Amino acid sequence: MNTLFLDAAWSKQTERPPVWMMRQAGRFMPEYWEIKNKYSFLEMCKTPEIAADVTMLPVDLLGIDAAILFCDILVTAEAMGGDLSFTQGIGPRFANPVRNMKDVENLNVDCLDKLEYVADAIKVIQQRLNGSIPLIGFAGAPFTVMSYLVEGESSKDFKKTKLLMHNHPEIAHQLLAKIAKVTAAYLNLQIAAGVNAIQIFDSWAMALSWNDYAEFSHQYIKEIIANLDRRDIPVISFCKGSSVFAPMMATAQPDVISVDWNADLLNIKQSLPAGIAVQGNLDPHILYADKPAIKKAVLQLIERMRGENGFIFNLGHGIMPDIPFDNVKYAIELIKEFRY
Incomplete structure (x- = not known):
């Protein structure tokens, strides 16, 4: 196995930074649309062979150092009883939003059987990856x-x-506690099925103040990480807002903190406890630019992190759908050619 990604996640020395990119199996690829035009998004997630096909696209076409399961962050909410749909150009919708304590009570935490398709997809993907x-x-x-x-x-x-x-914190906490319980069980299901690493995505944490992040986000992520069957599985914690929240995120004891593009990555790394790696943090908008601009930004970030163990090259958030595929491929090739 190419262990560059795992070595960096464990803060070991690597000859170059490993690279993968959030949303790397996505809408910027024509090959993705060939599949997407035949199936709904949820069908793609719930059919193990199709999920494996999509997961493998960046492996085969970009040569990245780690694959990430093709799925969606909202499948846990659907399994709990959310009536989830995806509409082209609009995104996810729940037809039965949670507004009061009764709505929270109606959500089921014993729902792991409804997520078995994810375990099945992991097994198919691992067969395809073949180590x-x-x-x-x-x-x-x-x-x-x-x-x-x-x-x-x-x-x-x-x-x-x-x-x-703010008006009904008891309802919010009851809801968060239920989601946290399901999430820990769901991640353990993935670990048992054979994933090699875990990432927790708090995509909208940047909407929160410091105190609200501590109360309504951080404590639940801390609980999830504490309940994971981690063994030799590195845990990555990502949020938009990590440039601010990284010191607090570190107290949940992830192995890697994935950083958005608003901070200097070296400063973040050096402010963290020893042994916590960092992932990031190229501004994905750079990938719209001409190749000389992409090259400058990529090499600037790698040079900034020179001499630091525990650096995984990634974006500060996911690839946008209209970024040119060739630009993404070019950035990845630059990183793969680099040697410290």
């Missing part, structure tokens, strides 16, 4: 999953979620 590179499993963090359940859809201001948190 070549590690496979990352993942889940959505409780606050982010809660925000979709409460808003009923994507939101710019998270008004309903914040009103629930």
Whole structure:
């Protein structure tokens, strides 16, 4: 196996930074659309062979150092009883949003059987990978999953979620506790099925103040990580907002903190306890630019991290759908050619 990614996650010395990119099996690839035009998004997630096909696209076409399971962060909420759908150009929707304690009580935490298709997909993907590179499993963090359940859809201001948190914190905490319990069990299901690493995505944490992040996000991520069957599985914690929240995130004891693009990555790394690796943090918008600009930004980040063990090259957030495929491939090739 190419162990570059795992070595960096464990803060070991590597000859170059390993590279993978969030949303690397996605809508910027024509090959993705060949599959997507035949199936709905949820069909793709729930059919192990199709999920494996999509997971393998960046492995085969980009030559990345780690694969990540093709799925969605909201499958846990659906398994608990959320009526989930995806609409082209709009995104995820829950037809039965959570607004009161009765709605929370109606959500089922004994729902792991409904997520068995994810374990099945992992097994198919690992057969296809055949030990070549590690496979990352993942889940959505409780606050982010809660925000979709409460808003009923994507939101710019998270008004309903914040009103629930501030006016009815007992309802918010009951909901978060349920999501956290399911998430820990779901990640352990992925570990048992054979993933080599785990990433927790708190995509909307940047909407929170420091105190609200501590109360409504961090404590639940800490609980999830404490309940994982970690053995030799590195755990990556990511949130948009990690440039601010990294010191608090470290106290949940992840192995890697994935950093958005608003901070200097070396400063973050050096502020963290020894043994915590960092992942990131190229601004994905750079990949729209001309190749000389991409080269400058990529090499600048790698040079900045020269001499630091525990650096995984990634974006500060996911690849946007209209980024040119050739630009992504070019960036990855630059990183793979680099030697310290």
